[in-house]
Amino acid sequence: MKEFAERLRGVVSKMLVMLSLGLGLEEGKLEKELGGMEDLLLQMKINYYPKCPQPDLALGVEAHTDVSSLSFILHNMVPGLQVYKDSKWVTAKCVPDSMIVHIGDTLEILSNGTYKSILHRGLVNKEKVRISWAVFCEPPKEKIVLKPLPELVTDKTPPKFPPRTFAQHLQYKLFKKTQEDFVSPK
Numbered sequence: 562m563k564e565f566a567e568r569l570r571g572v573v574s575k576m577l578v579m580l581s582l583g584l585g586l587e588e589g590k591l592e593k594e595l596g597g598m599e600d601l602l603l604q605m606k607i608n609y610y611p612k613c614p615q616p617d618l619a620l621g622v623e624a625h626t627d628v629s630s631l632s633f634i635l636h637n638m639v640p641g642l643q644v645y646k647d648s649k650w651v652t653a654k655c656v657p658d659s660m661i662v663h664i665g666d667t668l669e670i671l672s673n674g675t676y677k678s679i680l681h682r683g684l685v686n687k688e689k690v691r692i693s694w695a696v697f698c699e700p701p702k703e704k705i706v707l708k709p710l711p712e713l714v715t716d717k718t719p720p721k722f723p724p725r726t727f728a729q730h731l732q733y734k735l736f737k738k739t740q741e742d743f744v745s746p747k
Contacts, residue, residue: 566603573631573698574598576662584672586712594671594710595630595700602701604629608693610641613685621691622683628727628734629665629697636661639691641684650682666730667700670722673709702728 577592584590595601610621621641634642642653642661653661663679685691700707708724725733 569603569633569696570598570601572633573601573603576631580668580672580676584675584710584713586710590710590712591630591668591671594705595667595698596705600701600704601630602699604697604699606695606697608683608691608695610683610685610691610693612690613687616685616687619685620682621685624680624682626669626678626680627663627665627697628667628731629699630667630671631698632663632665633696633698634661634663635694635696637690637692639686639689641686641691642693643682643684645680645682652684665697666734667707667727670707670730671710673713673718674721675713700727702726702731 574592577595578588581588581591592598592601608622613619624645636642636655638655638657640652640655643650644653644663645651663681664676666678668676669678683691683693703726706724706726707722707730709720709722714720
């Protein structure tokens with residue numbers, strides 16, 4: 562796990578460089594805004610979906626977006642991850658020796674909506690157990706204030722998200738607390 566985490570941190574850094582450049586920013590900008598590699602937290606969640614005789618009547622995980630900046634999903638080659646695209650649910654292909662990567666809420670906020678957090682869900686399978694290992698890259702909970710980057714805010718593209726810490730964003734997502742419930746971060 563330690564070696565996997567070290568290698569994944571390198572992948573995260575490279576992806577954040579590419580995403581920064583895609584926004585027209587200097588290559589280290591997003592990584593810096595997320596607290597740098599020293600403070601970026603990697604959290605793993607293992608999802609176990611037992612066989613289900615009536616998969617059309619059950620969901621493994623309901624539709625949601627991830628609060629993270631990036632999410633990396635490994636799988637046991639049993640289909641079931643779906644993303645919402647073009648007003649319909651699309652099942653992600655299971656490609657051997659691959660990881661699925663998607664953008665989470667944190668990068669949507671920093672990019673002022675240019676990058677979209679991916680709405681997705683997990684399905685159960687009638688014949689096989691499905692297992693996924695999700696690794697979430699998250700900024701420190703209180704140290705970083707998430708808000709659209711000033712370079713991406715203009716008169717034509719005003720800020721779409723209020724400033725909040727990652728901890729406040731978690732409260733908002735999990736418990737539907739509104740901005741008025743918090744003391745505004747500086």
